Amino acid sequence: MSHITDPSAGRGARTTSCRACALREKTCFEDMTEQELAFMERFKVGEMVVEAGTTVLLQGSTSPQLFTVLQGLGLRYTTLPNGNRQVLNFAFPGDFIGLQSAVMGELCHSFEASTKMRLCVFDRAGFWELLRHQPRRSFAISWLAAREEHFLGDSLATVGQREAGSKIAWALLRIWQRLDELGELQSSPRGNGLRAPMPWRQQDLADALGMSLVHTNKTLARLRAKDQADWRRGWLTLPDPEALAKEYEITMSEFQKRPLI
């Protein structure tokens, strides 16, 4: 199901060069210096396109690759010995995937594409070189790792300390915010307001929040009835995100430009 394009194969015409990368245009990312660009292009091994449902990284295996999401949405999860699944986070364009595997030997989580995805592929061996020769890039890596740590801490606090309605609202707001940063919110086809693509299943959200599927469903229905959030058929609508956040005592961390790997 997967398809890798190697830039050294053929004339490399099929692989976007970092310079031409559409992600760089987004306002949510920091600018890159000419030197950084040149370096990243050497570090880049190719591109990979996967269909929705593909397992890109499998817990327990040892992947020699690192990725940056170019297009599409995915999710990262662990499977416990008791069979339960914990979704660790949802992945968006610009996310750097696999830092942990570069550090620990073995993968302790899986990564799955929730839509068709395009991934930028880097070689793990090049990672060390990256940090050695590019202090700015290396700082970017640490920055992203710290940010990820922050997000996970936030998830932990939500899963551990909020009740159902608040959990759901928190998750929807976070997804909304991330898509907003990326400029992926669209105006609804019917009438006013914005909507966000949200391709995940209710089961995914349930597994992210430590809730049962049924309870997740009923809580979503309650939010819909109160006109606070409407997530159906792959699209999420939040009539008033600020009011929602206030109602459920949710403080979103403010926007910050972030580096792109």
Added chain:
Amino acid sequence: MSHITDPSAGRGARTTSCRACALREKTCFEDMTEQELAFMERFKVGEMVVEAGTTVLLQGSTSPQLFTVLQGLGLRYTTLPNGNRQVLNFAFPGDFIGLQSAVMGELCHSFEASTKMRLCVFDRAGFWELLRHQPRRSFAISWLAAREEHFLGDSLATVGQREAGSKIAWALLRIWQRLDELGELQSSPRGNGLRAPMPWRQQDLADALGMSLVHTNKTLARLRAKDQADWRRGWLTLPDPEALAKEYEITMSEFQKRPLI
């Protein structure tokens, strides 16, 4: 209640030099090159000794400092708008504290000393210099951040997907393992077996696992009755850690030497 020693004050006789740092002797840490040592000594600003109960970092403030734990135990937590507290992790000697604050502007968690602690203090401004000039050190930072991310993911999976007995067992095993690595397990004063210092309160454990205090207490009592774990008056005894892990389907990540900042 806190007491800072500045190496540039007096003759700096009161501050341990990195070369003489007792932590470096521990087998769980990677060796440092002479060059790294020299650099870290410049980066180090001083030492701080705090009494048990001191809040070292406060959520919402902006701390100009980074720490490495030299002695003692602590914990990191967030307070939610609803008043609940989530303990994010427990801190042990060798842990590097404050990477997030170095990256995000504002602290999004607090740090508290659970025993008397000795902390190695670094200046935040020096952090950027660190990454710029010391590729090896910079790799160490990324390594530690990735490890922290891994631990948090593990916590999230536990809080989200395990039931009470398993949660408690998981937490006790992890603390046990971390102290074991540091060589802090001692033989019990009465009779055979090992014991670990565990200065936290039941409330801390409850807040780490997203459980109520009462339920935590009752679950601990059940484990004690089954001779699986005994935590009382600041000491933890695990008669058979492997059996405990097996019983509750817990896989501990294997030991790996880690860098020291």
Added chain:
DNA sequence: CGACCTGTTGATTTAGATCAACTTACGTGG
């Protein structure tokens, strides 16, 4: 058309929260 996946809804059960009373340990000061 039937198989399958995702979502929906009501009925029932239960793990864990909450409430409340009490014990134990450890000061501190008279």
Added chain:
DNA sequence: CCACGTAAGTTGATCTAAATCAACAGGTCG
């Protein structure tokens, strides 16, 4: 040395949020 105050730990009774069970509906695809 004892009385008192406070913080942590313990235990039983009660309540409830959320899990589980079960049946069904809608959409999609071969």
